[in-house]
Amino acid sequence: MRFTDTLPIPSAEALAHSEQLKAIIGQEIQAQGGQISFHHFMQMALYEPGLGYYVAGLHKIGATGDFVTAPEISALFSQCIAHQCAQILSELPNSSILELGAGSGRMAAEILLGLEQQECLPEHYFILDLSPDLQTRQWTTINQYAPHLLHKVQWLTSLPTEPLRGVMLGNEVLDAMPVELFTVNKQGIVSVQVSVADDQFAFTDGQTKAAEYIQTLLPTDLALPYTSEFNPALAAWIHSLAEHLETGAILLIDYGYERSDYYHPERSQGTLLCHYQHRVHNHPLIYPGLQDLTASVDFTAVAEAGVDAGLQLAGYTTQAAFLAGCGLEDLFLAALNQQPQASYQLAQQIRTLSLPSEMGERFKVIALTKEFTTPLLGFRLGDRQHRL
Numbered sequence: 001m002r003f004t005d006t007l008p009i010p011s012a013e014a015l016a017h018s019e020q021l022k023a024i025i026g027q028e029i030q031a032q033g034g035q036i037s038f039h040h041f042m043q044m045a046l047y048e049p050g051l052g053y054y055v056a057g058l059h060k061i062g063a064t065g066d067f068v069t070a071p072e073i074s075a076l077f078s079q080c081i082a083h084q085c086a087q088i089l090s091e092l093p094n095s096s097i098l099e100l101g102a103g104s105g106r107m108a109a110e111i112l113l114g115l116e117q118q119e120c121l122p123e124h125y126f127i128l129d130l131s132p133d134l135q136t137r138q139w140t141t142i143n144q145y146a147p148h149l150l151h152k153v154q155w156l157t158s159l160p161t162e163p164l165r166g167v168m169l170g171n172e173v174l175d176a177m178p179v180e181l182f183t184v185n186k187q188g189i190v191s192v193q194v195s196v197a198d199d200q201f202a203f204t205d206g207q208t209k210a211a212e213y214i215q216t217l218l219p220t221d222l223a224l225p226y227t228s229e230f231n232p233a234l235a236a237w238i239h240s241l242a243e244h245l246e247t248g249a250i251l252l253i254d255y256g257y258e259r260s261d262y263y264h265p266e267r268s269q270g271t272l273l274c275h276y277q278h279r280v281h282n283h284p285l286i287y288p289g290l291q292d293l294t295a296s297v298d299f300t301a302v303a304e305a306g307v308d309a310g311l312q313l314a315g316y317t318t319q320a321a322f323l324a325g326c327g328l329e330d331l332f333l334a335a336l337n338q339q340p341q342a343s344y345q346l347a348q349q350i351r352t353l354s355l356p357s358e359m360g361e362r363f364k365v366i367a368l369t370k371e372f373t374t375p376l377l378g379f380r381l382g383d384r385q386h387r388l
């Protein structure tokens with residue numbers, strides 16, 4: 001992934017798609033009196049029906065897309081998650097897994113295969129994604145890697161009506177949720193809005209109703225101006241997961257920080273980033289519908305929302321420590337035994353997943369549990385709850 005200011009030129013077809021979405025967002029801005037919140041803009045850019053980045057038929061995830069996620073990098077990642085799931089499922093009879101935002105379906109396929117090997121298959125493997133387009137891709141992937149387990153998979157359009165006993169899982173889902181942008185300047189806290197100027201989207205200042213909440217996030221020694229963001233839907237989302245969990249664990253994996261690090265005085269430009277064809281840049285208003293917009297996760301906010309929803313904070317650690325706790329080394333050795341010719345690729349995968357300079361430290365794992373008190377495997381080699 002390269003950080004750059006020069007981007008590949010989209011094809012004529014892609015540009016036409018983006019222009020269509022741009023026109024719809026422009027109409028919305030006009031209907032709202034000339035500006036909309038950045039949150040509203042990001043919601044439309046990513047999820048506008050038929051046109052948004054995640055719901056239109058572009059190939060986003062993987063080598064030919066815009067970014068690569070851990071399940072696409074290595075099956076070992078999902079096999080570790082399968083170990084964690086097995087520990088929970090084996091204690092809860094008739095339990096299931098619900099995967100949120102399942103992307104290409106690669107993690108679902110590998111988890112099912114891993115659980116089959118451990119003779120611990122779930123009753124159901126539910127998938128809930130905001131993108132109906134990805135459902136077909138998920139079906140195809142699972143049919144390719146684990147066709148005999150396809151009958152376990154059920155696609156949902158909303159959280160299950162029957163409360164779930166088992167595991168709710170999400171890899172890189174939180175970072176794909178729209179955020180509210182704000183700037184602290186000498187006048188106080190202003191909301192970053194999106195308007196139209198010279199036929200282009202532009203940032204403008206607006207009022208925020210969340211100033212009091214934002215104040216609680218920030219340290220007092222900020223050099224101004226200071227721009228950052230927060231996810232206004234996070235607490236409600238965690239609450240609804242908690243309501244739909246009868247017993248078991250919610251496991252969320254994503255890039256992000258504890259609050260003191262997230263809103264660090266030196267992080268004065270926030271964490272919002274754009275991904276377009278394996279380039280990372282910071283121009284969120286261009287190419288709506290063609291590029292991914294993403295912000296890091298405030299894991300303190302996740303923990304607070306969970307505890308507020310009656311869940312227990314059962315663990316928080318780095319991806320490297322979590323995978324090691326779930327048996328990454330043994331899984332690596334088993335894979336080496338099976339495919340000695342792939343030793344270089346496997347070693348490379350381990351490095352990408354675990355090195356601090358790669359995904360190892362930037363990605364974190366948090367677990368929130370309900371009526372499940374057994375210490376979780378993934379946190380046995382280190383738990384950073386105290387930092388939240």
Ligand SMILES: C[S@@+](CC[C@H](N)C(=O)[O-])C[C@H]1O[C@@H](n2cnc3c(N)ncnc32)[C@H](O)[C@@H]1O
Pocket residue numbers: 054061069070071072100101102103104128129130131134170171172173176177237
């Ligand atoms: C960055 S992709 C990650 C996909 C996959 N988990 C992976 O690791 O490759 C984020 C996914 O989360 C989905 N998503 C975003 N918000 C969601 C929500 N509230 N519920 C379920 N899925 C959501 C998006 O549609 C998208 O498929």
